[in-house]
Amino acid sequence: xxxxxxxxxxxxxxxxxxxxxxxxxxxxxxxxxxxxxxxxxxxxxxxxxxxxxxxxxxxxxxxxxxxxxxxxxxxxxxxxxxxxxxxxxxxxxxxxxxxxxxxxxxxxxxxxxxxxxxxxxxxxxxxxxxxxxxxxxxxxxxxxxxxxxxxxxxxxxxxxxxxxxxxxxxxxxxxxxxxxxxxxxxxxxxxxxxxxxxxxxxxxxxxxxxxxxxxxxxxxxxxxxxxxxxxxxxxxxxxxxxxxxxxxxxxxxxxxxxxxxxxxxxxxxxxxxxxxxxxxxxxxxxxxxxxxxxxxxxxxxxxxxxxxxxxxxxxxxxxxxxxxxxxxxxxxxxxxxxxxxxxxxxxxxxxxxxxxxxxxxxxxxxxxxxxxxxxxxxxxxxxxxxxxxxxxxxxxxxxxxxxxxxxxxxxxxxxxxxxxxxxxxxxxxxxxxxxxxxxxxxxxxxxxxxxxxxxxxxxxxxxxxxxxxxxxxxxxxxxxxxxxxxxxxxxxxxxxxxxxxxxxxxxxxxxxxxxxxxxxxxxxxxxxxxxxxxxxxxxxxxxxxxxxxxxxxxxxxxxxxxxxxxxxxxxxxxxxxxxxxxxxxxxxxxxxxxxxxxxxxxxxxxxxxxxxxxxxx
Amino acid sequence: xxxxxxxxxxxxxxxxxxxxxxxxxxxxxxxxxxxxxxxxxxxxxx
Numbered sequence: 001x002x003x004x005x006x007x008x009x010x011x012x013x014x015x016x017x018x019x020x021x022x023x024x025x026x027x028x029x030x031x032x033x034x035x036x037x038x039x040x041x042x043x044x045x046x047x048x049x050x051x052x053x054x055x056x057x058x059x060x061x062x063x064x065x066x067x068x069x070x071x072x073x074x075x076x077x078x079x080x081x082x083x084x085x086x087x088x089x090x091x092x093x094x095x096x097x098x099x100x101x102x103x104x105x106x107x108x109x110x111x112x113x114x115x116x117x118x119x120x121x122x123x124x125x126x127x128x129x130x131x132x133x134x135x136x137x138x139x140x141x142x143x144x145x146x147x148x149x150x151x152x153x154x155x156x157x158x159x160x161x162x163x164x165x166x167x168x169x170x171x172x173x174x175x176x177x178x179x180x181x182x183x184x185x186x187x188x189x190x191x192x193x194x195x196x197x198x199x200x201x202x203x204x205x206x207x208x209x210x211x212x213x214x215x216x217x218x219x220x221x222x223x224x225x226x227x228x229x230x231x232x233x234x235x236x237x238x239x240x241x242x243x244x245x246x247x248x249x250x251x252x253x254x255x256x257x258x259x260x261x262x263x264x265x266x267x268x269x270x271x272x273x274x275x276x277x278x279x280x281x282x283x284x285x286x287x288x289x290x291x292x293x294x295x296x297x298x299x300x301x302x303x304x305x306x307x308x309x310x311x312x313x314x315x316x317x318x319x320x321x322x323x324x325x326x327x328x329x330x331x332x333x334x335x336x337x338x339x340x341x342x343x344x345x346x347x348x349x350x351x352x353x354x355x356x357x358x359x360x361x362x363x364x365x366x367x368x369x370x371x372x373x374x375x376x377x378x379x380x381x382x383x384x385x386x387x388x389x390x391x392x393x394x395x396x397x398x399x400x401x402x403x404x405x406x407x408x409x410x411x412x413x414x415x416x417x418x419x420x421x422x423x424x425x426x427x428x429x430x431x432x433x434x435x436x437x438x439x440x441x442x443x444x445x446x447x448x449x450x451x452x453x454x455x456x457x458x459x460x461x462x463x464x465x466x467x468x469x470x471x472x473x474x475x476x477x478x479x480x481x482x483x484x485x486x487x488x489x490x491x492x493x494x495x496x497x498x499x500x501x502x503x504x505x506x507x508x509x510x511x512x513x514x515x516x517x518x519x520x521x522x523x524x525x526x527x528x529x530x531x532x533x534x535x536x537x538x539x540x541x542x543x544x545x546x547x548x549x550x551x552x553x554x555x556x557x558x559x560x561x562x563x564x565x566x567x568x569x570x571x572x573x574x575x576x577x578x579x580x581x582x583x584x585x586x587x588x589x590x591x592x593x594x595x596x597x598x599x600x601x602x603x604x605x606x607x608x609x610x611x612x613x614x615x616x617x
Numbered sequence: 618x619x620x621x622x623x624x625x626x627x628x629x630x631x632x633x634x635x636x637x638x639x640x641x642x643x644x645x646x647x648x649x650x651x652x653x654x655x656x657x658x659x660x661x662x663x
Contacts, residue, residue, distance in 0.1 A: 033661070132661075238663050257661030269642045384624040391628025392635075399632050402640040443657040456658045478662035508657050 005106055009096070012114055013088030016121050017081040019398075020130075022406035025077045028414030031448065031457040033260070035133025037076040039422065041067050042466035047572045052473070052490025053225040053334070055177065058215040058580070059136035060463075062175050073414065076135075083126075083138040086172055088117035090145030091348065095355035097149075098294060108362045115394035116355030119281065120145070122397035124240070124253030124265060124274070125347045127404040128340075131260040131411050133457070140180020141344050143172030144187045148348070151188040152295045155201045162201065164593035166208040167586055174212035174583065178220075181213050182335050186307055187345045191299025211586040214579035220332075222575065227334030228488040229324040234477040235338040235487075236314030241271035245315045249308055251278055252347040254340045256477070259456065262403030262411070273400040278350055280393065285353030287360055304349040307342035314339040354393065361390040411455075418450050420552025421464065421532075427549045427557055428465045428528055435527025435560070437461075438497065439471035441508025444489075446532065450554050461532040461555075470497050470526060472508075497524050508533075518545025521560050531556040 017025075024030045029037045043064035049057065066075045092113035099109035121142075129138050150169035154162030166188075173180040185205075192202040210217070237254040239245045240261045248254035251274050255261065264270050289297035313319030314337065326333035336342075364383070392399075403409045428437060439461045447454040462471045473489030489495070500520045501510035512520065521529065529546065535556055543558065550557040 234663075256663055258663060259661050264640065264642075267642065270639055273639060384620055387621055387624035388628040388631070391625050392632050395629065395632035395636075399636045399639060402636050441657055445658040445660055447658050456661075475660045478659045480663055484659065 005110065008110055009089040009092035009113060009117060010085060012092070012117060013085035013121070014081065016088055016118060017084035019406070020084060020122065020126075020404050020408070021077075021080055021412065024080065024407045024412035024414060026414050027073060028416050029073050029460075030076060030080075030412050030414050031133075031460065032131065032412060032455055033133035033257075033445075034458055035076075035135055036458050036460050036463050037063065037072050038460050038463045039067075039072045039417065039425070040466075041072060041463060043068065045466055045468065048468065049219060049572070052223065052492075053178075053227065053331075054216045054219045054223075056136075057177060057219065058583075059139070059175055059177050061215070079135050079139065080130075082172075083130075083135065083142045084121045085142075086139075086146070087121040087126075087142035087144075090117075090142065090149070091120035091351045091355070092117035094145055094149055094296075094352060095359070098292065099359060102292065104359070105365055108359065108365045111362060111390060111394065112355040112358040115358045115390075116351045118394065119354040119397045120348060120351035122401060122404060123347055123350070124251060124255075124262070124401065125340075125343060127262040127265070127401060127408060128240075128253060128255035128257075128260045130404075131262060131408055132255060132257055134179075136176040137179045137183075137341065138176075140173040140176030140183050141347075143169060143176075143180070144183060144344060144348050147173065147184045147188045148191060148296055148300065151191050151201060151205055151299075152195065154204050155192075155195045155197050159200060159204065161593065163204040163208060164590040166204055167211060167590035168594065170208055170212045171587060174215075174587065178213070178216050178335065179338075179341060181209055183341065183344050185209055186310075186342060187300070187303050187348065190302035190306065191296055194299045194302065195295065212583055214583045215576075218576050218579035219573075222573070225331060225490055227327050227331040227337070227490075229327045230485055231334065231337040231475075231487045232314050232320055232323045232327065234475065234485040236320065237311050237340040238315070240266050241274075242266075242268050243271065243275065246312055247275070249311050249340065249343050250346070251275060252343050252350065254311065254343070256338065256340065262401065263409035264403045265401060270400060270403075277354075277396045277400050280357055280396075281350040281353035283353070284355070284357035284360065285349055288353065288356035300345060300349050300352070303345035307345045310336060310342040311339040354396070357393055358390050361386045361393070413453070413455075415450070415452060417460070418552060418554055420550055420555040421460070423552075424461075424530060424550045424555050424557040425464050425466075427559075428467065431527065431559070433527050434467060436468040436470050436493075436525050437465045437528045437530050438521060438524070438526045439469050440503075440510070440529060440531045441533050442472045442498065442501070442503035442510070443508045444472055444475065448554070459532050461530045465528075465530070469530075470494055470524065472498065472503075493524065497526075500524065514543045515545075517543050518560055518562070521546075527560050529558040529560075531558070 041060065041064040043061065046060045046064045063075055095116040096109035096113035099112055100106065126138060146169040150165045154166050157165065170184060173184040188205055192198060192205045195201055235256045237245055237249055238256055239248045240253045240255065241248045241251060245254060253265065288294060314323055323336055327337065398405065407413060439459055444458055445456055446459045447456055459471065462469050470493050473491050473494055475487040477485045477487065479485060502512050503509060504511050532555055534553055545561055546558040547561050548556065549559050
């Protein structure tokens with residue numbers, strides 16, 4: 001029975017993953033906005049990186065490493081499933097542990113934990129970030145309850161054990177990268193500072209955060225990366241419900257991209273139902289915080305308020321100015337430009353509040369358990385209506401957000417790459433040279449039609465090849481008035497390519513004389529050109545000095561015939577290697593210190609009845 | 618115990634029914650705006 005209870009959250013988390021992802025877990029690659037998985041992602045190329053901020057580190061490196069032993073689509077399915085399972089189990093364990101520690105019966109703990117877990121992985125934040133393809137951010141989000149619980153435990157443990165526990169809980173954030181680490185710091189920071197032995201706990205948290213950040217922190221500090229302040233306007237939170245920006249954020253939605261809102265979510269009925277559920281969960285949180293005084297009550301409340309304030313900032317005049325100034329002063333503040341990200345602690349607070357509502361509804365069970373009365377009395381005292389309502393509330397997140405179900409309402413569908421794409425990949429891999437691949441048309445995002453239905457995605461050709469790619473990393477965001485905000489890219493070689501090739505903004509194809517292409521490409525260190533869109537049949541015969549290697553409906557690969565280029569040997573620096581090894585070593589140490597991963601622990605013996613103690617040791 | 622299970626089933630059935638109702642209300646008035654027949658796209662539209 002004990003094993004079943006320990007396995008229950010993992011099973012329910014997997015069930016939630018299947019319900020939400022559905023067909024996306026099948027064979028093939030799910031492509032959507034930032035979510036680009038390709039066959040045989042090159043680890044060496046990922047590690048070598050490009051100019052600018054290392055946004056895909058170390059998530060892409062982990063994917064590439066796993067792709068050495070598993071097919072890329074399987075790695076993608078595992079990553080997406082991990083988001084739901086880890087998130088669900090993390091929230092589940094906080095509530096079920098609290099009920100157990102307070103002397104409540106396991107069944108109430110399981111019910112409350114399940115409600116918290118489902119609420120945490122089935123909400124607008126998860127749906128919108130999933131539809132935006134930001135799986136790495138969601139991995140960090142899934143780790144937040146683990147990090148919060150680890151920080152609470154660290155305040156009562158010996159220093160090295162507390163550091164190891166915190167490090168272990170930060171593994172999902174370590175994989176997720178900079179946004180995930182920032183979310184973890186925001187969620188757990190206030191708890192560290194407001195809990196007992198604050199300076200020691202905060203020190204351990206900072207040390208752990210720095211250790212897991214080294215793979216992206218070192219290259220970002222040494223590359224001189226810049227951030228365009230225009231991103232504040234482009235990525236500010238927006239109203240995706242009738243309740244305005246603040247109302248949308250309080251419902252844990254408000255993502256900047258209208259194309260990432262799950263089907264039906266913004267309609268008045270669905271939004272009102274979601275608002276009702278949020279109100280109930282906030283009431284549950286207040287009741288739990290006052291009645292049971294969980295150790296994380298103040299810390300998580302502060303984190304939620306602070307996060308919502310950051311999220312709202314970009315959407316207000318003064319906040320917009322402050323953020324723009326901050327980014328102009330130091331590019332590192334670019335972390336704050338996508339403000340809606342920071343409602344994550346609020347989503348966790350609401351999830352725990354949902355679980356607390358079940359604790360309140362089923363409190364008769366707990367009272368009977370303390371008195372030692374039998375099950376028949378439970379039924380009479382708790383009441384069948386309360387049980388019925390508890391089940392309804394627990395399933396509430398699905399009821400008010402059905403658009404997330406089964407591949408987010410059809411937004412996540414796996415596809416196979418056309419044969420021409422894999423032939424192009426193989427052709428470049430077979431080339432002994434080391435020149436870069438120029439990706440055309442000159443635009444980052446495509447509407448790939450070979451997927452069966454047009455879906456907007458970062459051009460997969462930017463990740464397809466085992467060498468550096470040069471592509472337009474400008475981000476164009478449409479505004480409601482029909483205008484466009486362009487957030488300047490960060491790759492210096494891409495800027496130089498744009499200057500020399502003078503691409504047509506309508507077609508994305510270069511406008512310079514075809515006779516000059518070969519010389520320009522050589523000067524850029526480019527040995528191949530991948531045109532990842534349908535082109536005219538005569539296209540490839542128009543360019544002297546270039547040879548067609550692959551030609552298909554949606555992929556044309558050209559090779560520069562006489563490559564007289566000075567290929568700069570870009571690679572990973574010794575400092576970056578050291579940083580990565582330190583992170584890996586620290587994670588291994590943290591796991592060895594406890595003999596487990598991600599803090600999976602056996603349930604502890606019950607404490608004295610009535611004790612107010614919420615976090616399982 | 619049977620009564621508790623019955624209450625759970627009723628609660629789940631109510632949730633399922635409400636989900637279907639919300640889905641129908643939402644899909645009746647929602648048209649997914651995924652532009653078609655273009656090659657180049659914005660990162661997104663606000």
